[in-house]
Amino acid sequence: MEAPQSNKACVICGSEAAKKRFVVTERQLGLGEKFTYLQCSKCGCLQIESIPKDMEKYYQGDSYYSMSLSSRGNLVRLLNALRYSHRIRSLTGWSWNPYYMLGAMVESVLPLDKALFLKFGLIHKGDRILDVGSGVGELLYYMKSQGFPDVQGVDLYVPDDIEYPNGLRITKGEVSDLPPESQFDVIMFNHSLEHVADPRKALISAGRLLADDGKVIVRLPTAYYAWKTYRENWFQIDAPRHYWIPTVDSMRILAHNAGFELVESIFDSSYAQFIVSQQYENGVSMADGRSFSRNVIKSLADLPRILHYQRLAKQLNAEGRGDQCIFVLQRSITSTLPSASGMNYS
Numbered sequence: 001m002e003a004p005q006s007n008k009a010c011v012i013c014g015s016e017a018a019k020k021r022f023v024v025t026e027r028q029l030g031l032g033e034k035f036t037y038l039q040c041s042k043c044g045c046l047q048i049e050s051i052p053k054d055m056e057k058y059y060q061g062d063s064y065y066s067m068s069l070s071s072r073g074n075l076v077r078l079l080n081a082l083r084y085s086h087r088i089r090s091l092t093g094w095s096w097n098p099y100y101m102l103g104a105m106v107e108s109v110l111p112l113d114k115a116l117f118l119k120f121g122l123i124h125k126g127d128r129i130l131d132v133g134s135g136v137g138e139l140l141y142y143m144k145s146q147g148f149p150d151v152q153g154v155d156l157y158v159p160d161d162i163e164y165p166n167g168l169r170i171t172k173g174e175v176s177d178l179p180p181e182s183q184f185d186v187i188m189f190n191h192s193l194e195h196v197a198d199p200r201k202a203l204i205s206a207g208r209l210l211a212d213d214g215k216v217i218v219r220l221p222t223a224y225y226a227w228k229t230y231r232e233n234w235f236q237i238d239a240p241r242h243y244w245i246p247t248v249d250s251m252r253i254l255a256h257n258a259g260f261e262l263v264e265s266i267f268d269s270s271y272a273q274f275i276v277s278q279q280y281e282n283g284v285s286m287a288d289g290r291s292f293s294r295n296v297i298k299s300l301a302d303l304p305r306i307l308h309y310q311r312l313a314k315q316l317n318a319e320g321r322g323d324q325c326i327f328v329l330q331r332s333i334t335s336t337l338p339s340a341s342g343m344n345y346s
């Protein structure tokens with residue numbers, strides 16, 4: 001039997017203090033395999049104890065990658081086109097075009113998490129944008145089509161480089177594989193940095209491609225209320241794909257160690273932290289035909305429950321305890337040390 005604690009160094013703060021072990025089941029694809037996670041008692045970061053060697057096999061689901069956008073089903077493509085286009089349009093100036101209004105209506109019932117962060121005013125028309133961990137580049141594709149001239153993506157798990165008819169390019173690889181002369185105003189890791197084994201290295205590589213006054217946007221799960229409530233059933237652990245899940249303290253330390261300063265933290269969690277985690281508690285995986293993400297009709301019947309949990313999520317976000325956050329990093333101009341955390345997360 002495994003010891004209940006580990007002294008492995010924290011992947012973010014390096015602390016070797018004893019960490020509790022948790023056994024988490026793979027539920028996105030419904031494989032049922034078990035993985036051990038540790039929680040750092042210093043910075044609070046949750047992290048996988050050892051990364052499996054065969055990670056490709058955990059990226060086979062259609063919720064991750066297909067060969068290109070055109071291989072998606074017609075209904076999914078239409079819903080996504082409506083929701084992305086409306087959200088991007090809100091950056092470039094709203095118009096009473098029926099297409100965008102329909103997109104807004106669809107999004108109000110079926111929000112698209114990957115695009116929702118655009119509402120926080122962190123991206124502006126004309127920004128040169130790099131999306132790290134872009135997948136097949138769905139968000140970028142619609143940005144490019146709607147007048148963002150200089151956007152591109154990089155992703156380790158796409159089958160090959162992708163070149164779209166509208167000029168969008170997705171490079172298969174890591175951020176360090178991009179030519180050093182590239183310059184970006186915004187480099188975003190939209191639910192991708194937690195999939196990277198060495199986030200400090202990835203951020204340092206991003207920093208080399210960042211314009212002087214540019215910013216890095218890191219959006220990822222955070223280990224607060226939903227983690228404490230649902231523990232191993234909290235769906236955002238997403239074992240084994242998420243290698244580490246920070247607290248604000250962890251992100252501040254990571255940013256500092258990569259030459260950045262954490263300038264803003266915007267919690268943007270949703271009802272999913274309750275609804276999907278409760279499904280996991282009841283043994284319903286994401287891949288299950290009964291799951292919320294698979295059964296749109298059932299999710300509409302649950303509307304009162306969704307609205308209730310959406311209010312709770314909003315409250316958690318306001319209190320800084322939501323289960324995901326948008327972190328804005330800028331190049332460090334001071335040499336102050338990260339604030340030492342007096343909190344005990346164990």
Ligand SMILES: [Zn+2]
Pocket residue numbers: 010011012013014015040041042043044045
């Ligand atoms: Zn730590």
